[in-house]
Amino acid sequence: MKKLLDSVRALLSSRAASPVIIGLFLLVYIVIAFETEDALTALIALTSQSLLLQALLALLPVSCAFRLFGAAQSELLRHRARSGAPASLPAGLYEETVQLPAVQALERLQERLDAEGYRTSRGAGYLSARKGVSSFLPRLLLLSAIFCLFAGILISISSRTSHRAPVIEGEPLPTSRGGGGLVKRIDMKNGTGRVLARVLDIQVAASESGEAEQSFGLYPPALHRGYFVYPRYLGFSPMIRFAAPDLPGGFQGPVVLNLYPAGREDRAEIPGSPYRIVFSVAPRADGSDPFVAGTVSFQFKILKGEELLLSGAAPVGGEFAKDGYRLAVLDSRRMVLTDFVKDYGVLLIWTALICFGVAACVWLPLRLLVPGREMLFLQLPDSTRAYSRAEGAGTGHAGVFHEALDLLEAEAGNAAGKCPPKGDVR
Amino acid sequence: MMVAWKLLSHLLCFAGIVLVLLRGFPGRRRTVATCASAGFALGVAGALTLLRLLPGEPAFGIIRDVVGGSFLLLWGVSVAAIYLSTGRGLPTGWLQRSLERSLPAGCCALVAGLMAGAVSACKLPAGDPVAPALLLLAAAALAWAAWRLEKMVPESFAVSPAGLATGVVALLLFSSSALIRLDLFSPLTMKVMKFAHDFVHQFFESMLIPDHLFIQTYLWGYIGLLFGKEIGFWGALVILFTPVVLVLLAINLERLPSVAHIRQGAQRRRLLAQAIGARRRRQLVPACSLLIIAASVYRSLYPSVEYWDPKPVPISASAAGDVFIPLKGEVDLQDGRLHKYLFKQGGNEVRFFVLMTPAGKFTVDLDACAICKPDGYGQAEGTVICYYCKTLIPLETVGRPGGCNPVPIPFQVKKDGVHIDGLTLSNTWGSTVQATSRVKEGGK
Numbered sequence: 001m002k003k004l005l006d007s008v009r010a011l012l013s014s015r016a017a018s019p020v021i022i023g024l025f026l027l028v029y030i031v032i033a034f035e036t037e038d039a040l041t042a043l044i045a046l047t048s049q050s051l052l053l054q055a056l057l058a059l060l061p062v063s064c065a066f067r068l069f070g071a072a073q074s075e076l077l078r079h080r081a082r083s084g085a086p087a088s089l090p091a092g093l094y095e096e097t098v099q100l101p102a103v104q105a106l107e108r109l110q111e112r113l114d115a116e117g118y119r120t121s122r123g124a125g126y127l128s129a130r131k132g133v134s135s136f137l138p139r140l141l142l143l144s145a146i147f148c149l150f151a152g153i154l155i156s157i158s159s160r161t162s163h164r165a166p167v168i169e170g171e172p173l174p175t176s177r178g179g180g181g182l183v184k185r186i187d188m189k190n191g192t193g194r195v196l197a198r199v200l201d202i203q204v205a206a207s208e209s210g211e212a213e214q215s216f217g218l219y220p221p222a223l224h225r226g227y228f229v230y231p232r233y234l235g236f237s238p239m240i241r242f243a244a245p246d247l248p249g250g251f252q253g254p255v256v257l258n259l260y261p262a263g264r265e266d267r268a269e270i271p272g273s274p275y276r277i278v279f280s281v282a283p284r285a286d287g288s289d290p291f292v293a294g295t296v297s298f299q300f301k302i303l304k305g306e307e308l309l310l311s312g313a314a315p316v317g318g319e320f321a322k323d324g325y326r327l328a329v330l331d332s333r334r335m336v337l338t339d340f341v342k343d344y345g346v347l348l349i350w351t352a353l354i355c356f357g358v359a360a361c362v363w364l365p366l367r368l369l370v371p372g373r374e375m376l377f378l379q380l381p382d383s384t385r386a387y388s389r390a391e392g393a394g395t396g397h398a399g400v401f402h403e404a405l406d407l408l409e410a411e412a413g414n415a416a417g418k419c420p421p422k423g424d425v426r
Numbered sequence: 427m428m429v430a431w432k433l434l435s436h437l438l439c440f441a442g443i444v445l446v447l448l449r450g451f452p453g454r455r456r457t458v459a460t461c462a463s464a465g466f467a468l469g470v471a472g473a474l475t476l477l478r479l480l481p482g483e484p485a486f487g488i489i490r491d492v493v494g495g496s497f498l499l500l501w502g503v504s505v506a507a508i509y510l511s512t513g514r515g516l517p518t519g520w521l522q523r524s525l526e527r528s529l530p531a532g533c534c535a536l537v538a539g540l541m542a543g544a545v546s547a548c549k550l551p552a553g554d555p556v557a558p559a560l561l562l563l564a565a566a567a568l569a570w571a572a573w574r575l576e577k578m579v580p581e582s583f584a585v586s587p588a589g590l591a592t593g594v595v596a597l598l599l600f601s602s603s604a605l606i607r608l609d610l611f612s613p614l615t616m617k618v619m620k621f622a623h624d625f626v627h628q629f630f631e632s633m634l635i636p637d638h639l640f641i642q643t644y645l646w647g648y649i650g651l652l653f654g655k656e657i658g659f660w661g662a663l664v665i666l667f668t669p670v671v672l673v674l675l676a677i678n679l680e681r682l683p684s685v686a687h688i689r690q691g692a693q694r695r696r697l698l699a700q701a702i703g704a705r706r707r708r709q710l711v712p713a714c715s716l717l718i719i720a721a722s723v724y725r726s727l728y729p730s731v732e733y734w735d736p737k738p739v740p741i742s743a744s745a746a747g748d749v750f751i752p753l754k755g756e757v758d759l760q761d762g763r764l765h766k767y768l769f770k771q772g773g774n775e776v777r778f779f780v781l782m783t784p785a786g787k788f789t790v791d792l793d794a795c796a797i798c799k800p801d802g803y804g805q806a807e808g809t810v811i812c813y814y815c816k817t818l819i820p821l822e823t824v825g826r827p828g829g830c831n832p833v834p835i836p837f838q839v840k841k842d843g844v845h846i847d848g849l850t851l852s853n854t855w856g857s858t859v860q861a862t863s864r865v866k867e868g869g870k
Contacts (some may be wrong), residue, residue: 138562194642197640220634232637350633401686
């Protein structure tokens with residue numbers, strides 16, 4: 001059982017695990033791409049329905065967590081070794097390990113390494129030398145980012161729920177359970193930032209269910225009862241009154257129109273009749289945005305079935321009448337077609353993006369300017385053991401290490417001594 | 427003579443493959459040369475049978491998929507190579523040992539020869555019994571020449587397993603790029619374009635990022651670049667070249683032998699210099715493969731094929747809105763060629779074409795698809811090509827909606843000719859093609 005657990009641990013903490021799993025998903029994508037044009041959408045849909053694929057996807061964050069743990073453990077062991085408490089050092093902790101004859105003193109070697117610019121530390125039976133800064137921190141950040149990214153994708157794919165509803169001024173916020181606060185005002189201004197061209201502000205009054213006054217913007221989307229409020233499209237909700245010769249009772253009521261930007265058309269069906277009215281917002285004479293200004297004039301086409309009966313324009317508060325047809329726009333309120341999205345994976349993906357950014361910003365200068373190099377010499381009862389590792393190319397470091405070994409060998413009075421190699425050098 | 431000239435590049439590719447294989451399996455030269463030649467003959471025979479049994483797109487599709495599969499395999503090999511080069515332990519000893527045996531070497535050579543033969547056979551003129559025999563004779567002669575040439579190359583020019591895969595696949599890609607129906611670059615471009623489009627859309631939706639209405643125009647302009655054909659072109663280039671670059675990188679990152687146990691500095695340096703030299707020579711085949719793939723991309727971008735692209739004939743609708751095209755008139759609609767028309771109505775211009783497919787059925791389609799800018803289509807043998815993204819659409823599938831296929835239009839065929847509703851033409855063009863153009867211009 002222990003052997004099996006060790007094998008599973010070794011598999012999951014292997015650096016090959018993530019590329020293999022991603023490769024499998026790539027293969028699934030390629031197979032799907034042969035069948036359908038919308039391969040990515042199909043793959044997401046397939047993963048959200050297939051427990052097997054979800055389990056496979058879950059292996060990515062799990063593998064990352066194992067690697068994170070392994071990296072932290074290795075760093076801790078190296079730290080202990082540097083501090084003169086070298087317990088048994090596992091293979092692979094250092095890139096190169098060489099065994100030499102026993103040396104009595106390490107003072108000369110310390111002087112030599114000091115002269116080479118290494119920070120040395122000598123204690124009873126050991127000498128450690130370091131140069132540069134270890135890339136452990138950016139590595140930790142990178143692994144955390146990968147963990148968050150795939151955990152976020154998994155949560156998002158397996159648990160995301162969403163519903164779309166119009167948020168209209170003067171109406172309660174449309175929530176799944178009802179009882180949302182009244183939407184006091186929807187404001188839009190031209191943005192002054194580098195990213196958003198518009199600034200949207202949906203102000204919601206305190207609700208009877210005890211929620212405080214809230215305000216929802218564009219990005220990052222705010223949470224309401226566990227749902228992200230994600231504004232999608234803008235429009236208007238005019239109250240219209242329509243009468244036709246063969247519709248004596250007429251129709252009066254609000255309609256929801258997705259009409260933004262100006263020129264876009266949307267249609268309102270008149271219930272219980274063959275009439276449809278196609279609305280659009282007339283561009284304002286001064287070129288300003290009707291949604292920002294809040295005042296709007298509607299252009300419309302009245303259709304009976306597929307037949308176009310007449311077209312015209314009606315400002316809010318005005319009425320259009322012709323050939324027995326009457327259309328009045330009594331008032332108009334701003335509307336935001338909004339998605340209410342329950343998806344906590346988004347938070348993890350945002351975290352991952354931040355971690356990726358920070359890791360890249362830290363890693364690049366470290367690797368270019370002060371790459372970490374490390375040597376450790378341990379005096380054992382019958383021999384001396386030397387360890388070395390370098391982040392990056394480390395050719396210069398390898399040269400210094402080889403010279404240090406030559407020096408130790410000479411000191412041991414055995415210049416031609418050959419010891420079995422226990423590692424490789426790049 | 428013309429056929430021989432057309433087949434020359436395929437034959438040279440086969441000779442190149444044999445050369446790389448011989449150097450890749452230095453202990454199994456005879457087996458490799460024999461199996462590669464036998465594979466080539468089998469490939470020619472198989473492809474000719476396939477083309478006879480499944481005429482048209484299906485046969486070409488199968489051969490193209492097999493070449494694509496070999497490229498996918500190269501990706502796997504390159505990722506494994508880069509992984510191994512960084513010193514991570516993978517149990518590859520059994521693989522090394524098996525590669526030194528005759529059976530794996532013979533199988534590799536047989537499969538490589540098979541694919542090279544199948545690709546070459548697609549270029550043979552139909553119904554000529556002599557051409558296949560001449561092709562096989564020429565291939566055998568070139569395999570022998572490659573055998574002789576390989577013996578003259580110094581032993582120090584070794585080929586790593588990953589380098590071997592790189593060389594073979596690069597030559598196969600170059601060989602297939604000579605035929606537009608086997609070419610991989612254009613379909614790859616299209617797939618990358620579609621992936622980029624879907625990815626951006628999914629990313630925006632998943633990250634709850636507002637729609638383009640709320641984003642600064644200049645920024646949306648940059649995002650719009652992801653929807654253009656350039657992303658397809660550059661993305662496909664990255665996909666094609668990356669495995670070769672990874673193999674080069676893997677060889678470059680290969681660990682040098684340990685010299686820490688040697689106490690003579692000069693000896694250490696000599697050993698390291700020898701290892702570095704050997705490493706550089708192993709990079710020769712992947713480096714040449716880069717050039718070969720670049721040449722195949724060039725051939726794909728500038729194929730030596732002339733497209734049939736007639737000037738659109740202006741046409742108008744009757745008072746009832748019916749657009750009528752006679753079967754026989756200035757043009758013969760049943761000649762299997764693309765016939766383009768320009769329909770103008772109320773300031774709108776609609777370009778469409780009428781085509782009789784190889785199945786003998788008419789299809790009426792817009793001269794544009796629902797994804798790309800409406801640059802139109804040209805016709806080559808067995809296919810039409812989208813001028814914008816260079817995607818080839820088999821004639822058999824023209825008339826089906828989706829992807830880069832021309833947008834189909836409902837129509838009626840009567841005894842006198844083809845009847846199309848003018849309003850449907852205008853509306854379909856307006857709702858699909860013009861919307862597409864806006865997206866391609868950055869959503870402005």
